[in-house]
Amino acid sequence: MVKIAISLGDPAGISPEILVKGGQNLPEASYVIYGSQKAIEKAKEITGQNFEYTLISSPEEANRKGFFLINIYDKDFQIGKPNIKSGKAAVLFLENAVKDILRKKADALVTLPISKQYVMEAGFRFAGHTDYLAHVSGVKNYIMMLMCDELKVALATTHIPLKDVPKTIKKENLISKIKLLDKELKNKFRINSPKIAVLGLNPHAGDGGNIGTEEIEIIQPAIDTLKKEGFNVVGALSADTAFNRRDEFDAYFAMYHDQGLIPLKLLCFKKAINITLGLPFIRTSPDHGTGFDIAGKNIADPSSFVEAVKLAYKLATINSL
Incomplete structure (x- = not known):
């Protein structure tokens, strides 16, 4: 069974929305979300989606198909109004997901969008996902x-x-x-x-x-x-x-x-x-940003996220052959 880690990205943006909207169109696998329960519940309320998940404390507990949430940093985030707190959350989601992917607790990593401005204001010293992932992996090329x-x-x-x-x-x-x-x-x-x-x-x-x-x-x-x-x-x-x-x-x-x-x-x-x-692991992401301007309006398109997960699933399957 393929297990895919998902870092939730900035909870003040569209990431929780595209997660719950796109969830029904993903391949059958075990999905471990590193994020915030309050952000996901708010996204369910905004979108009207019946997104079911199980709370867990470690990826080993995700032992069947479905969605599982490790509730990393559960604060009240203002949708469409990012700040240092939402930037800190995005960093914590990412760091915990990467720690587990490097320990081979999952087969692939899908990262949802972060704000370079707010993660750096929160003390993150990298301008984005790519340089950080290479750094923690010890990869130069x-x-x-x-x-x-x-x-x-x-x-x-x-x-x-x-x-x-x-x-x-x-x-x-x-x-x-x-x-x-x-x-x-x-x-x-x-x-x-x-x-x-x-x-x-x-x-x-x-x-x-x-x-x-x-x-x-x-x-x-x-x-x-x-x-x-x-x-x-x-x-x-x-x-x-x-x-x-x-x-x-x-x-x-x-x-x-x-x-x-x-x-x-x-x-x-x-x-x-x-x-x-x-990288020494599979990492994909949607090709768009945090969408703060449309967050909370239920108009965010999950298509790129769905395609990113499908590719991660495909590559993880190929990699296991």
């Missing part, structure tokens, strides 16, 4: 990949200012990340010989050095090295046309956040999933 059925996009850089992207891109770093992407596509997604499209940094991939030289000096040499080692990589491609060729590739490797994620979110916003590659 990892990748954020966003995906849906039609497209997979991995990122060379993530949440940094655009002005810092060029100086962050290094040949050896690109090589190591693309090798990791290739490995994870093979191991997690069972793609035997992944074909990866590598995007350029500049408009028209630098236009032969006329619009920037990063392609000539850094990106193309990295691609050439990978090709010599037998990796099936193509590039550097101009980002403005590369996604029209998505049927040719198993994944794209983009140089910065918006370059890769605007096309993906345009194509499949409601069903896009975030997965962290390179």
Whole structure:
């Protein structure tokens, strides 16, 4: 039986709502929620959903199919009004879930959205899930990949200012990340010989050095090295046309956040999933934020959460074979 840990995210946002709304559409498994009973009960009241769960104190007690809650930090949170208290809750939910996933108490981890502002105000020193998960796992080489059925996009850089992207891109770093992407596509997604499209940094991939030289000096040499080692990589491609060729590739490797994620979110916003590659466990999440502005209005769409859980379940099943 697959067991999936779910960290509830910021209880002042839409996470409790999408959990109770999406729960009826999830695969049959054992789900251990690290969160707040009051937040879930409030979400049930808002949505009118009959979301049944059992209170437990450890993941070992989740010994059958269904939903189980470890009630970590049970305060009265104001829906749509985040503060340090809701940020602290999100941190505690995450830390406890990660502690158990690292101890192999669950087969996969699904993280619901947190607010970078409020978790950091609560003393969390990481700007988001990905860097924290890599840190506590002792992982140096990892990748954020966003995906849906039609497209997979991995990122060379993530949440940094655009002005810092060029100086962050290094040949050896690109090589190591693309090798990791290739490995994870093979191991997690069972793609035997992944074909990866590598995007350029500049408009028209630098236009032969006329619009920037990063392609000539850094990106193309990295691609050439990978090709010599037998990796099936193509590039550097101009980002403005590369996604029209998505049927040719198993994944794209983009140089910065918006370059890769605007096309993906345009194509499949409601069903896009975030997965962290390179961790010693499976981690997925919905591809959206806390939704404080719509929290409590019963209009939050659980589709991305449902897809994130389905992917975690699928990968956990593959991993157990």
